[in-house]
Amino acid sequence: MLTDDELQRISAFMKQRYGIELGEKKVIVNGRLQNYVKRNGWNNYHEFMDAVERDKTGTQEKILVNYLTTNHTYFMREFEHFDYARKVALPWAKKKAEATKDLRVWCGAASTGEEPYMIAMVLSDFFGLEKNQWDLRVLATDISTKALQQAMLGIYSAEQLQKLPEQWKRHFFKALAGGEQYQVTDELKQQLIFRQFNLMDDFPFKKKMHIIFLRNVMIYFNDETKRKVVQKVYDALEPGGYFFIGTTETIDRGSTPFQIIQPSIFRKREGM
Numbered sequence: 001m002l003t004d005d006e007l008q009r010i011s012a013f014m015k016q017r018y019g020i021e022l023g024e025k026k027v028i029v030n031g032r033l034q035n036y037v038k039r040n041g042w043n044n045y046h047e048f049m050d051a052v053e054r055d056k057t058g059t060q061e062k063i064l065v066n067y068l069t070t071n072h073t074y075f076m077r078e079f080e081h082f083d084y085a086r087k088v089a090l091p092w093a094k095k096k097a098e099a100t101k102d103l104r105v106w107c108g109a110a111s112t113g114e115e116p117y118m119i120a121m122v123l124s125d126f127f128g129l130e131k132n133q134w135d136l137r138v139l140a141t142d143i144s145t146k147a148l149q150q151a152m153l154g155i156y157s158a159e160q161l162q163k164l165p166e167q168w169k170r171h172f173f174k175a176l177a178g179g180e181q182y183q184v185t186d187e188l189k190q191q192l193i194f195r196q197f198n199l200m201d202d203f204p205f206k207k208k209m210h211i212i213f214l215r216n217v218m219i220y221f222n223d224e225t226k227r228k229v230v231q232k233v234y235d236a237l238e239p240g241g242y243f244f245i246g247t248t249e250t251i252d253r254g255s256t257p258f259q260i261i262q263p264s265i266f267r268k269r270e271g272m
């Protein structure tokens with residue numbers, strides 16, 4: 001079992017590099033890492049962390065992050081956001097980007113792809129026949145390379161697709177041999193740009209975003225980290241742009257520069 005001292009070292013590392021607070025989650029951290037550590041012949045977690053810190057290629061760190069991030073997500077999660085996007089945010093964004101036909105949407109905790117694919121399907125639906133005249137690619141980023149690999153593959157079980165509208169299933173997925181699994185169509189996949197990105201880093205975007213989704217990730221951050229990320233999101237948005245967080249998450253109302261539309265929907269004021 002992981003000692004308090006080892007937990008402390010792993011927690012401090014994850015917090016400092018990724019903002020992720022592991023705190024007292026000893027059983028979880030142990031459960032996720034023990035097989036890997038044992039398989040590779042390290043005698044304890046300090047030896048493993050020495051290897052992580054020594055490995056200049058970053059491979060061991062990547063593996064650590066893949067084990068310690070929680071990638072839970074599902075299709076149709078918090079559908080009210082997509083509904084709001086369709087009814088309010090997208091009509092606004094379409095008008096705003098009319099001249100360039102370049103609509104910029106970023107999903108910053110894309111995990112295994114369900115959320116960015118939802119966004120892409122909503123965009124497809126919303127633009128309909130006009131779709132081909134627009135650049136509607138969605139930037140999908142996450143810190144976990146394992147989750148991103150799954151997202152890029154775009155293969156889901158019939159059960160995972162269960163709640164999707166039939167029409168979307170038919171249009172955006174193809175059944176794989178055996179009929180138990182489905183894969184997103186190449187057309188939908190091409191609507192996404194996958195990249196690894198750490199939300200702790202400076203946001204590198206040359207152009208401002210119209211809509212940013214950062215749902216169910218800031219729950220792992222402390223208040224100070226959250227405030228910094230929210231400020232970076234604010235700076236990365238077009239005036240009038242929309243920001244969605246998870247419905248069970250909060251941001252500090254007192255300090256946020258955002259206009260609060262609903263507890264999990266925010267807007268940068270026009271003209272800011």
Ligand SMILES: C[S@@+](CC[C@H](N)C(=O)[O-])C[C@H]1O[C@@H](n2cnc3c(N)ncnc32)[C@H](O)[C@@H]1O
Binds near residue numbers: 070198
């Ligand atoms: C619980 S999932 C949420 C997925 C999706 N947004 C949703 O709401 O269903 C949280 C994701 O945040 C990612 N994550 C955690 N810390 C991160 C960081 N510092 N930078 C980027 N992604 C991070 C994790 O890898 C994980 O895939």
